[in-house]
Amino acid sequence: MNRSNFINQLESKEEFDICIIGGGATGLGTALDAASRGFKTILFEQHDFAKGTSSRSTKLVHGGVRYLQQGNIKLVMEALRERGLLLKNAPHLVHNQKFVVPNYKWWEKTFYGIGLKIYDKMAGKLGLGPSQFLSKEETLQLAPTLDPEDLKGGVLYHDGQFDDARLAISIAQTAAQHGAAMLNYFPVSGLLKMDKKVCGVWVKDFFTGKDYEVKSKVVINATGVFTDSIMKMDDAKHESIICISQGIHLVVDKDFLPGDTAIMIPRTDDGRVLFAVPWHNKIVLGTTDTPVKSQDFTSLLEPIPQQEEIEFILTHIGRYLSKNPQLSDVRSMFAGLRPLVKGKTKKTAALSRDHLISIGNSGLITITGGKWTTYRKMAENVVDIAMKTFDLPDKPCITKQLRLSGHDNPVTPAEVISLSEPELKEILKKSMQEEMCMTVEDFLSRRTRQLLLNASEAIKAAPLVAKLMAAEMNKEEKWIREQIDTFNSIAKNYLPT
Numbered sequence: 001m002n003r004s005n006f007i008n009q010l011e012s013k014e015e016f017d018i019c020i021i022g023g024g025a026t027g028l029g030t031a032l033d034a035a036s037r038g039f040k041t042i043l044f045e046q047h048d049f050a051k052g053t054s055s056r057s058t059k060l061v062h063g064g065v066r067y068l069q070q071g072n073i074k075l076v077m078e079a080l081r082e083r084g085l086l087l088k089n090a091p092h093l094v095h096n097q098k099f100v101v102p103n104y105k106w107w108e109k110t111f112y113g114i115g116l117k118i119y120d121k122m123a124g125k126l127g128l129g130p131s132q133f134l135s136k137e138e139t140l141q142l143a144p145t146l147d148p149e150d151l152k153g154g155v156l157y158h159d160g161q162f163d164d165a166r167l168a169i170s171i172a173q174t175a176a177q178h179g180a181a182m183l184n185y186f187p188v189s190g191l192l193k194m195d196k197k198v199c200g201v202w203v204k205d206f207f208t209g210k211d212y213e214v215k216s217k218v219v220i221n222a223t224g225v226f227t228d229s230i231m232k233m234d235d236a237k238h239e240s241i242i243c244i245s246q247g248i249h250l251v252v253d254k255d256f257l258p259g260d261t262a263i264m265i266p267r268t269d270d271g272r273v274l275f276a277v278p279w280h281n282k283i284v285l286g287t288t289d290t291p292v293k294s295q296d297f298t299s300l301l302e303p304i305p306q307q308e309e310i311e312f313i314l315t316h317i318g319r320y321l322s323k324n325p326q327l328s329d330v331r332s333m334f335a336g337l338r339p340l341v342k343g344k345t346k347k348t349a350a351l352s353r354d355h356l357i358s359i360g361n362s363g364l365i366t367i368t369g370g371k372w373t374t375y376r377k378m379a380e381n382v383v384d385i386a387m388k389t390f391d392l393p394d395k396p397c398i399t400k401q402l403r404l405s406g407h408d409n410p411v412t413p414a415e416v417i418s419l420s421e422p423e424l425k426e427i428l429k430k431s432m433q434e435e436m437c438m439t440v441e442d443f444l445s446r447r448t449r450q451l452l453l454n455a456s457e458a459i460k461a462a463p464l465v466a467k468l469m470a471a472e473m474n475k476e477e478k479w480i481r482e483q484i485d486t487f488n489s490i491a492k493n494y495l496p497t
């Protein structure tokens with residue numbers, strides 16, 4: 001991906017078929033779907049690709065055991081199908097993950113065991129392996145740090161696990177290979193209209209401040225928790241449809257859960273599920289569900305875990321492990337925001353419990369909700385709707401069988417701390433030349449995952465990363481200092497306090 005080449009396409013003032021606002025899972029998936037069907041496609045992301053919720057998930061590619069508990073069969077079936085497709089199309093970033101549900105009450109084994117057998121059946125041919133009833137000994141073999149007292153046994157099942165920000169880059173690259181222009185650090189500041197119909201967007205290059213007018217037959221709003229801000233650009237009287245819920249994760253060392261099996265706690269005090277999942281040689285604990293009121297720009301891009309959420313996770317996971325993790329064991333913590341649709345929009349083209357697609361009077365298409373696992377299907381839905389609603393030729397979706405970029409190349413290391421300077425330089429160069437890595441934070445948070453895995457090590461690595469990047473980009477000392485300061489001000493919120 002080459003940012004300058006994409007900017008040149010803006011200069012040419014050609015009209016696009018489909019313009020997407022938002023470079024998270026939904027927007028990137030939509031760009032890939034549209035470009036691979038042969039539509040002239042452009043995507044704008046105000047910050048870096050996956051800077052929002054899409055780099056802050058629990059890292060599961062799953063049907064959703066929780067939705068099964070709620071009896072939402074259709075949703076689970078669809079997600080299980082997508083899980084299977086994603087494992088085939090992105091084997092470099094998604095893998096089959098074993099989970100154990102520990103049973104401490106006599107009825108749990110039968111209850112969860114039967115539920116998970118149904119889960120297996122629903123996955124059909126795309127299943128990842130049969131679930132199994134486990135004795136107490138077998139359960140402890142797989143998850144030796146589970147509290148053995150009163151443990152009756154467990155149930156083993158399979159789901160997918162992935163690296164969300166890396167998958168985002170892989171999708172962006174695949175879309176670019178199919179001809180899409182993919183621009184990060186390009187906020188959309190307004191909508192172009194003719195006869196009250198949306199016909200493009202105003203965008204600004206964040207680095208140069210230059211404004212561009214971009215014409216497009218279709219404009220799709222895929223901005224997650226920012227959905228309302230784009231709808232307000234369309235209609236000043238728009239009443240907000242999104243409310244926000246925060247979910248946090250704590251990252252601890254592998255000795256809290258050695259081996260390669262994850263734990264799923266099926267019911268917390270607030271009726272949610274809680275996971276402890278191995279990820280890049282660490283354990284991710286999460287998540288929570290906390291309503292958020294503040295909606296200023298910075299807090300939406302860098303949400304901060306609240307004290308009660310941290311305590312909630314430590315207390316709950318502590319009930320199941322023989323050694324309770326303490327605050328001082330937390331290597332990093334990160335929060336993500338869910339956009340929950342609270343009201344009905346006027347014209348709802350497709351509505352499901354999971355994601356919503358609506359078309360405004362101006363023709364602006366909005367897609368919101370859903371989950372990472374179903375990004376491909378959501379993209380297929382929204383491009384189908386765009387094709388039917390606007391003057392676009394009918395072209396079939398091809399993403400079910402589309403292998404994602406990088407599946408045959410070595411994967412970028414998740415941590416930089418063990419790399420020598422020449423190795424670091426090599427990886428940085430690749431990130432800058434091929435993955436549109438523009439800042440120290442892009443590199444340490446999303447091209448590698450150092451910030452999410454160990455925040456204090458990320459802070460230590462920042463000065464060298466800034467120096468190497470500056471040499472590559474011909475930047476001066478001032479740029480290096482600004483990059484380090486900006487990174488540190490973000491990274492401090494990933495450290496436990």
Ligand SMILES: Cc1cc2nc3c(=O)[nH]c(=O)nc-3n(C[C@H](O)[C@H](O)[C@H](O)COP(=O)(O)OP(=O)(O)OC[C@H]3O[C@@H](n4cnc5c(N)ncnc54)[C@H](O)[C@@H]3O)c2cc1C
Nearest residue numbers: 022024025026046052053054058060188224247371372373
């Ligand atoms: C705590 C948590 C855990 C989760 N765990 C899982 C999981 O394990 N598995 C799973 O399948 N799903 C999970 N999900 C759901 C999944 O992460 C989301 O469904 C998905 O990431 C949403 O992607 P999105 O593209 O819609 O939103 P986002 O990722 O938020 O992307 C929207 C983008 O729009 C950009 N934007 C906003 N305004 C503008 C503008 N004016 N101009 C240009 N760009 C703009 C933003 O910067 C942002 O990058 C989780 C969600 C949460 C909150």
